[in-house]
Amino acid sequence: MLWVLFLSFILLCLIRVPIAFAMFISSTLAIVFEGHVPLTIVVQRIWVGLNNFPLLAVPFFMVVGQLMNETGISRRLIDFSDALVGHLKGGMAHVNVVVSMIFAGISGVSSADTSGVGSVLIPAQVKAGYPRGFTAGITAASSTLGNIIPPSLMMIIYAATAGLSVGGMFLSGIIPGVLIGTLQMGYSFFVAYRLGIGGDHKFSFKRLWKHSKLAILALFIPIIVIGGIIFGIFTATEASSITVLYALVLALLYREASLKKIYETFKTSLGLFSLSLFCVAAASLWGWVLAFYNIPEMVVEFMGNAGMLDSTYLIFLTVVIIFLVIGTFMDAIPAIIILQPIIGQITATAGINPYHMGIVVVLTLAIGLITPPYGLCLLISADLAELSIAKATRAMVPFYLISLFVLAVAVFLPDLMLWIPRVAMPNYM
Numbered sequence: 483m484l485w486v487l488f489l490s491f492i493l494l495c496l497i498r499v500p501i502a503f504a505m506f507i508s509s510t511l512a513i514v515f516e517g518h519v520p521l522t523i524v525v526q527r528i529w530v531g532l533n534n535f536p537l538l539a540v541p542f543f544m545v546v547g548q549l550m551n552e553t554g555i556s557r558r559l560i561d562f563s564d565a566l567v568g569h570l571k572g573g574m575a576h577v578n579v580v581v582s583m584i585f586a587g588i589s590g591v592s593s594a595d596t597s598g599v600g601s602v603l604i605p606a607q608v609k610a611g612y613p614r615g616f617t618a619g620i621t622a623a624s625s626t627l628g629n630i631i632p633p634s635l636m637m638i639i640y641a642a643t644a645g646l647s648v649g650g651m652f653l654s655g656i657i658p659g660v661l662i663g664t665l666q667m668g669y670s671f672f673v674a675y676r677l678g679i680g681g682d683h684k685f686s687f688k689r690l691w692k693h694s695k696l697a698i699l700a701l702f703i704p705i706i707v708i709g710g711i712i713f714g715i716f717t718a719t720e721a722s723s724i725t726v727l728y729a730l731v732l733a734l735l736y737r738e739a740s741l742k743k744i745y746e747t748f749k750t751s752l753g754l755f756s757l758s759l760f761c762v763a764a765a766s767l768w769g770w771v772l773a774f775y776n777i778p779e780m781v782v783e784f785m786g787n788a789g790m791l792d793s794t795y796l797i798f799l800t801v802v803i804i805f806l807v808i809g810t811f812m813d814a815i816p817a818i819i820i821l822q823p824i825i826g827q828i829t830a831t832a833g834i835n836p837y838h839m840g841i842v843v844v845l846t847l848a849i850g851l852i853t854p855p856y857g858l859c860l861l862i863s864a865d866l867a868e869l870s871i872a873k874a875t876r877a878m879v880p881f882y883l884i885s886l887f888v889l890a891v892a893v894f895l896p897d898l899m900l901w902i903p904r905v906a907m908p909n910y911m
Contacts, residue, residue: 483512483513483515483775486508486511486512487508487509487512487768487771490508490511490512491504491505494508501811501812501816502764502765505764505765505768506764509524509764509768509771510524513771524767527767527770528763528764528766531762531763531766531767531819535717536638536648536717536719537639538722539648539718540635540639540755541755541758541759542719542723543633543638544591544594544635544754544758545729546588546591546722546726547589548750548754549744550588550589550594550598551594553733553736553747554733554738555729555733556585556598556599558736559581559697559701560577560581560599561696562690562693562701563576563580563581563584564693567667570671571671572667572670572674573674574612575616575617576667576671577603578620578621578624578670579620579624579627579670580663580667581599581603582595582624582625582628583624583627583663584701585598585625585628586627586630586632587631587632587704587707588700588707589628591628592625592628592848592851593625593851593862594628596621596622596625596859596862597866600621600862600866601866603617604621604866605866608867610679612677612679614867614869615869615873616877617867618864618869618877619863619878619880620666620881621866622857622862622863622864622874622881623852623884624666625851625859626849626851626852626859627659629814629847629848629851630655630659630844631656631659631660632651632652632655632704633652633707634652634655634844635758635815636814636818636844636847636848637651637652637654637655640840640844643818643819643823644836644840646837647907648719649718650837651841651844652711653903653906654838654840654841654899654900655844656902657898657901658888658891661888662884662888665887666884669880669884700732706721706724706728707722712906730744758815761816766819768816769819769823772820772823772824778826781824782824782831785828791828791832794834797832798842801825801828801839801842801843802846802889804821805817805821805847806846806850806853808821809849809853810850810853810854810855810856810857811855811856812850812856813856814847814850817847817850818847825839825843835896835900837900837903838896838900841892841899842889842892842893845888845889848885849882849885852881852885853882854871854875855871860875
């Protein structure tokens with residue numbers, strides 16, 4: 483059964499069948515080949531995989547990301563970020579990072595960040611004299627913060643599959659997300675200073691006040707989401723639905739969205755999150771087949787016999803390498819659902835804090851968003867910058883190093899990464 487499962491999956495991927503369909507077909511073939519499991523289990527496991535309350539947050543946050551791009555909210559956030567940090571050396575690059583951090587605190591969808599922010603700032607940066615490779619790199623790299631700074635779709639999926647608090651996972655992403663953003667801004671300053679570009683205008687309190695007033699309502703969204711979760715006012719899923727309603731009210735207040743545009747936004751979002759939830763369903767079925775043959779227990783037993791469970795750092799190194807490789811050809815959502823049972827078993831056996839393991843997995847998979855051939859954020863930014871993938875990837879090297887450095891900090895300094903959730907939610911930590 484396992485041979486059929488893996489060989490059919492690899493063959494389907496080689497002939498360019500989409501990953502979700504490959505998982506679904508190979509899992510079904512394996513069940514048919516096994517012969518003792520009724521085919522009704524396929525429908526049952528798909529239902530069980532989707533019948534998860536935290537997963538409702540996924541479509542809601544996707545809708546928010548689309549609403550921001552289609553109703554002028556993103557443009558106001560860009561103007562605010564420009565007024566805040568645009569006067570610094572490399573100002574437009576700093577704006578790119580800051581607006582991505584704000585965007586991340588609202589929608590948690592990295593690809594929406596790349597397209598929304600990149601469509602405005604990449605042409606503007608190129609026109610201002612920034613190298614095309616750098617503009618593509620900073621846009622793609624900063625947009626990965628959407629899956630690190632809360633709310634994050636990756637964290638919702640990980641928490642749902644691991645039985646963890648979504649709020650606890652969210653808070654675990656604040657420090658690494660801010661650290662990555664700060665280091666990206668530091669590198670941007672270095673590039674701008676070396677090339678003698680940036681510092682496009684002087685700082686003006688009047689200009690900052692003007693754009694703050696225009697963006698203040700949108701800036702309240704991260705406060706509502708995180709504050710509501712921390713103080714127990716609502717769950718992460720409820721926060722996502724409240725955020726959609728809030729974004730709709732903003733769109734109408736700003737008078738930049740007609741009912742037709744809002745309808746088209748919901749229509750587009752429906753297609754996007756249908757694909758994501760189909761991945762969840764297919765990965766749930768695939769994961770059940772692995773569990774049916776006790777693969778997680780077998781992996782843990784093998785690692786124990788090999789002495790790999792004696793070193794926490796060796797465990798993390800193995801997990802990081804596996805997810806770095808998988809992230810290059812598979813979306814984060816199915817990767818988490820497929821491997822989390824194994825990772826969870828290893829985490830429990832080795833006595834590792836599950837939130838510590840969770841943030842390491844999320845940081846690793848975020849790198850996959852900017853790694854070819856699958857890196858969606860890299861593909862979008864390269865297209866917007868009119869660059870080949872090869873040139874865009876070379877420009878990404880400093881940003882890979884920044885992400886890997888923060889990943890190493892997360893592995894070696896768990897107390898730093900988990901400081902905020904331990905203070906805010908001590909019962910979960």
